[in-house]
Amino acid sequence: MTERANGQRPTLQDVAREAGVSRSTVSRVINGEAGVRAPVAERIRKVVAELGYVPNQAARSLVTRRNNAVAVVLTEPQNRLFVDPFFDRLLGGIRQELVRQEVQPVLLFIEEPDDYPRVGHFLGGGHVDGALLFSLRADDPLPGMLERTGLPAVFGGRPVPGAGEAGHGYTYVDADNRGGAREAVRHLRALGRTRIATVTGPLDQAAAIDRLDGYRDVLLDGPAELIAEGDFTLRGGRAAMGALLDRCPDLDAVFVASDLMASGALEVLRERGRRVPQDVAVVGFDDLAPVAEATDPPLTTVRQDIEGMGRLMAHLLFPRDTDGPAGEGTGHPLSSVITPTELVLRASA
Numbered sequence: 001m002t003e004r005a006n007g008q009r010p011t012l013q014d015v016a017r018e019a020g021v022s023r024s025t026v027s028r029v030i031n032g033e034a035g036v037r038a039p040v041a042e043r044i045r046k047v048v049a050e051l052g053y054v055p056n057q058a059a060r061s062l063v064t065r066r067n068n069a070v071a072v073v074l075t076e077p078q079n080r081l082f083v084d085p086f087f088d089r090l091l092g093g094i095r096q097e098l099v100r101q102e103v104q105p106v107l108l109f110i111e112e113p114d115d116y117p118r119v120g121h122f123l124g125g126g127h128v129d130g131a132l133l134f135s136l137r138a139d140d141p142l143p144g145m146l147e148r149t150g151l152p153a154v155f156g157g158r159p160v161p162g163a164g165e166a167g168h169g170y171t172y173v174d175a176d177n178r179g180g181a182r183e184a185v186r187h188l189r190a191l192g193r194t195r196i197a198t199v200t201g202p203l204d205q206a207a208a209i210d211r212l213d214g215y216r217d218v219l220l221d222g223p224a225e226l227i228a229e230g231d232f233t234l235r236g237g238r239a240a241m242g243a244l245l246d247r248c249p250d251l252d253a254v255f256v257a258s259d260l261m262a263s264g265a266l267e268v269l270r271e272r273g274r275r276v277p278q279d280v281a282v283v284g285f286d287d288l289a290p291v292a293e294a295t296d297p298p299l300t301t302v303r304q305d306i307e308g309m310g311r312l313m314a315h316l317l318f319p320r321d322t323d324g325p326a327g328e329g330t331g332h333p334l335s336s337v338i339t340p341t342e343l344v345l346r347a348s349a
Contacts, residue, residue: 009053010051010052010053011053012026012027012030012053014051014053015044015047015048015051015053018047018050018051019040019043019044019047020043021040021043021044025040025044026044029041029044029045030044030048067126067127067128067129068102068103068104068129069103069104069105069106069127069128069129070098070103070104070105070106070128070129070130070131070132070314070317070318071105071106071108071122071123071127071128071130071131071132072091072094072105072106072107072108072131072132072133073108073109073110073119073123073131073132073133073134073142074087074107074108074109074110074134074135075109075110075133075134075135075136075137075140075142076109076110076111076135077109077111078109078111083233083234084232084233084260085260085288085290085291086232086258086260086286086288086306089288089306089307089310090134090156090306090307090309090310091105091107091310092307092310093306093307093308093309093310093311093312093313093314094132094310094311094313094314095310096307096310096311096314097310097311097312097313097314097315098314098318101314101318103129103314103318105132106127106128108122110142116141116142116145119142120141120142120145120149123145123146123149123151124145124148124149124151128151129152129318130151130152130153130154130317130318131146131151131152131153131154132153132154132156132313132314132317133146133153133154133155133156134155134156134157135156135157135205136155136157136159136160136205137160137202137204137205138160138204138205139204143155143159143170146170152317153170153171153317154170154171154172154173154313154314154316154317155170155171155172155173156172156173156174156309156310156313157172157173157174157205157206157207158172158174158206158336159172159206160204160205160206160209171316171317171335171336172336172337173309173312173313173316173336173337173339174206174207174309174336174337174338174339175207175304175305175309175338175339175340175341176338176339176340176341177206177207177210177211177214177285177304177341178210178211178213178214178217179214179340179341180211180214180285180302180304180341180342180343181210181211181212181213181214181215181217181255181257181285181302182214182215182217182218183302183341183343184214184255184283184285184302184343185198185214185215185217185218185219185255185283186218187283187300187343187345187349188253188255188281188283188349189218189219191253191277191281191349193252193253193281194252195226195248195250195251195252195253196219196222196226196251196252196253196254196255197226197227197228197244197248197251197253197254197255198211198212198215198226198227198228198254198255198256198257199228199229199230199237199240199241199244199254199255199256199257199261199262199265200212200227200228200229200230200240200257201229201230201231201232201257201258201261202229202230202231202232203229207257208232208257211257211285212227212257215227215255225247225248226244226248226251228240228241228243228244230256230257230258230261231261232257232258232260232261233260233261233264234260234261234263234264235264236261236264237256237258237260237261237262237263237264237265237268238264238265238267238268239264240261240265241254241256241264241265241268241269242268245268245269245272245274251280252279252280252281253280253281253282253283253349254280254281254282254283255283255285256282256283256284256285257284257285258284258285258286259284259285259286259287259288259291259292259299259301260286260288260291261284262282262283262284262285262291262292262295262299262301262348263284263291263295263299265282266282266295266296266299266348269282270296276297276348277297277347277348277349281300281348281349282299282300282348282349283299283300283301283302283343283348283349284299284300284301284302284348285301285302285304286301286302286303286304286306287301287302287303287304287344288306292344292346293346295348297346297347297348298346298347298348299346299348300343300344300345300346300347300348300349301343301344301346302341302342302343302344303341303342303343303344304339304341305339308339309339312337312339316337
């Protein structure tokens with residue numbers, strides 16, 4: 001049952017009395033602490049189930065200083081969640097790990113400059129135990145705001161070069177963007193392509209910078225007119241591909257820094273009468289199955305484990321073998337992680 005005879009919810013004292021132990025012993029078992037013999041712990045858990053006891057979360061927070069909530073901060077328009085599968089998969093991975101940790105995600109969006117004070121006030125208000133942040137730009141004030149609050153955080157993507165020192169002490173999870181781009185461009189060159197263009201992401205984000213650097217690692221003397229900046233959207237990929245064809249009509253391959261932009265690039269190539277891969281070979285980045293397998297032709301792309309990176313971000317913020325956020329009380333954040341990438345061959349290149 002979930003209530004006592006007088007209609008009140010069962011308390012910690014009720015569980016202790018029924019199990020024949022002290023309140024502190026019950027508390028240790030409920031909080032997953034060591035020091036309670038297995039038969040006693042099992043008896044307590046049985047009583048908890050029988051009484052339907054639910055811990056008072058507010059009281060637990062006062063004792064443990066834990067809210068069991070994490071802010072997930074996305075500096076993108078909210079509608080990106082519905083049009084870009086990347087964010088859906090990343091958030092899915094984050095949620096999987098937080099569910100295992102019994103921690104609730106609180107999703108926050110920053111779409112306008114006026115949103116920063118609101119989000120900063122929330123992060124510094126003691127409502128959450130940590131923060132997971134991604135899509136940060138070079139001039140983003142969030143890292144500095146977090147440093148002032150002292151809130152533990154893990155970044156999705158490494159800090160942008162030249163962004164200052166704020167945020168550089170935080171742990172981050174990223175893919176091997178530069179290495180994956182090198183592999184993509186080497187594949188295009190191995191196919192005999194000689195005029196290899198690229199559509200970058202927004203160059204105030206580390207992932208876009210790293211993928212452009214990987215392109216340049218292989219094509220050291222590549223002309224600037226073969227580089228066009230996009231914005232990681234389908235529309236941005238269309239615009240950049242059109243600009244490349246206007247100024248470099250003889251291009252025979254293109255490395256596109258995201259699958260969504262590559263989908264837009266393929267549309268423009270088809271509209272311009274360019275056959276893929278016969279006339280122009282195309283390689284994307286992400287391996288988002290709803291995009292890469294649905295394009296015409298199916299897209300050769302660089303796979304990054306997006307869900308796995310989300311799970312790892314959440315795990316690094318709350319390692320299972322600790323009672324608090326990563327690095328709490330130690331003065332040392334956990335090590336950042338770069339995950340591997342892999343070229344997935346399909347029909348576009």
